[in-house]
Amino acid sequence: MVTRVPLSRHEDERGWFQELMRASALPKPIRQANLARSRQGVIRALHYHERGQDDLFVCLDGMVRIVVLNRETGETFTEDIGDDNPVAIYVEGRNAHGYEALTDCLFCYFVTEEYDPDRPDEHGVAWNDPRVVDLWSTRSPILSERDQRAAL
Numbered sequence: 001m002v003t004r005v006p007l008s009r010h011e012d013e014r015g016w017f018q019e020l021m022r023a024s025a026l027p028k029p030i031r032q033a034n035l036a037r038s039r040q041g042v043i044r045a046l047h048y049h050e051r052g053q054d055d056l057f058v059c060l061d062g063m064v065r066i067v068v069l070n071r072e073t074g075e076t077f078t079e080d081i082g083d084d085n086p087v088a089i090y091v092e093g094r095n096a097h098g099y100e101a102l103t104d105c106l107f108c109y110f111v112t113e114e115y116d117p118d119r120p121d122e123h124g125v126a127w128n129d130p131r132v133v134d135l136w137s138t139r140s141p142i143l144s145e146r147d148q149r150a151a152l
Contacts, residue, residue: 001070002077003027003090007058020058021088021110028054028112035108038064038101043141045127045150049093053113053121057081057089057097062105067135069096069125078135096125100136124150 005025009016023029038044046069057066059082066089068077080102081087091097099107113121127133127141128151143151 001075001092001095002068004079005056005088005090007086007088009086018086020108021056026056026090030056030110030112032111032114033108034111035060035106037106038104039142040101040103040105041138041140041142042101043127043136043138043143043147044098044100045141045143045147046096046098046125046129046132047122048096048125049113049121050123051113051121053093053111055091055093055097055112056110057091057099058108058110059083060106060108062101062103064105064107065100065102065135065137066091067098067100067132069129069132071096071125074131076132076135096132098127100138100141102137126150 007018009018063080063082065080068091127147
């Protein structure tokens with residue numbers, strides 16, 4: 001369902017260097033990279049991909065909580081990643097996935113399929129679905145209109 005990829009930072013007097021992803025370590029090739037800035041309290045709520053797009057999540061600045069739901073078994077996964085826990089999370093796209101900005105953050109996700117606006121492969125699960133609602137740190141998130149419509 002999820003693969004955890006520890007990220008090593010190499011620091012010196014100039015700052016640090018960190019590898020974000022290595023194609024040879026991933027099950028599928030990356031086809032697109034996306035970047036999002038979110039304010040603390042934002043939940044970019046759960047969605048999944050029927051055609052199998054997978055995502056690799058990396059928080060570049062700040063902290064986020066990754067939440068993943070296996071829609072068939074109900075199994076869940078959550079981990080806080082970013083400044084205090086430099087880890088990338090690879091999610092098989094048939095699982096519902098999303099994240100919460102625990103701080104203001106800069107979030108990068110690499111995906112295995114290019115987005116097609118004429119045939120989007122994004123299907124929603126409510127952020128407050130009973131299987132995941134207790135995994136978030138907030139009960140009053142900042143949501144997009146799409147995520148508000150999906151809410152229970």
